Amino acid sequence: MPALAAALDGAGPALLPLPTGGGRGAVVAALDPTQPLEREDVALVVPTSGSTGEPKGVLLTAAALRHSARATHDRLGGAGQWLLALPVTHIAGLTVLVRSLVARTRPEVLDLYGGFSADAFVAATARMTSEVRHYTALVPTQLRRLLDAGADLSTYDGILVGGAALPAALADRAAAAGAHIVTTYGMSETCGGCVYDGVPLDGVEVVVQDDGRVEVGGPVVFAGYRLRPDLTEQALVDGRHLTQDLGRWAPDGSGRLEVLGRADDVVISGGVNVPAATVERVLLDHPDVAACAVVGRPDPEWGERVVAVVQPRDWASAPTAELLREHAADRLEPAALPREVVLVGQLPVLASGKPDKGAIRDLLPGLG
Helix, strand or coil, X not given: CHHHHHHHHCCCCCECCCCCCCCHHHHHHHHCCCCCCCCCCEEEEEEECCCCCCCEEEEEEHHHHHHHHHHHHHHHCCCEEEEECCCCCCHHHHHHHHHHHHXXXXXXXXXXXXXCCHHHXXXXXXXXXXXXXXXXXXXXXXXXXXXXXXXXXXXXCEEEECCXXXXXXXXXXXXXXXXXXXXXXXXXXXXXXXXXXXXXXCCCEEEECCCCEEEEECCCCCCCECCCHHHHHHHEECCEEEEEEEEEECCCCCCCEEEEEECCCXXXXXXXXXXXXXXXXXXXXXXXXXXXXXXXXXXXCCEEEEEEEEEECCHHHCCCHHHHHHHHCCCCCHHHCCCEEEECCCCCECCCCCECHHHHHHHCCCCC
């Protein structure tokens, strides 16, 4: 917290949070902390891989982060105390700390070293200061586990849920339990959530392009990608972020944004963006895998689960999901490890030699 406070105040260097699992070396190599910053007002360089699997560093200024925090509190009804239940290696966890600093409140922090625990969440909730408003941020998987455990979420004045689509049945269940759920849409490039319950935060401008892609403008937009002016030019158009998401305005005339899905090839599992190409590259290193493609299958707990469609080198030694998870454990974060393996005799491919995802989904109904 002190280092983040110094970065926000311009009194300390920008921070680069590093992943705790595999991929740390790739992030350091791609973002090269020894090189000077592109801008002096950058407070955070947030690693993200988007759809390509290639590490990118999102440059977020102190002003953008502060605006995001203030706009969040304004929308929720005032500043308060936050419970941090998400890793600070991702934007959703980092912004909980930023909001706490802006609100001048001490966050309760969940120990996520051994994974998310409903019991630990309940215990942390009990430690929160009673005289202020209470907030937290979750992904749908965490929300489901808390409801399954019978946790009382009604004490929170706002529970931000993002990172993946919130199923309507889960939202209804949470509401019935007295939880004040706020669905969020955003990304690292917009300081996290910038659209709450379909409505942009104050100062945020959202445009749906003719091709359905969502464009975001306003003071929360990032300043560019670390050491990648080429990617910055593609993603920042006149200071606005052209996302890889497809959306529309709700047909009921409410003026709310509906996000339909991603234009790029990403599986969103447990609130984590899993680039399919990254997983494919790792799985192809397994000696029993001749070819593979990674897709997402709808999952009631994870939103989507990672499915590896594998053409084995030899059917007698075809790899199982357990074997592939063990093979990839040191190189991929947990959300990216395949939870299901589907074996095929011949993987459909395009003329380029890349997996034909459309043909694969047609071949295997139920894959999304």
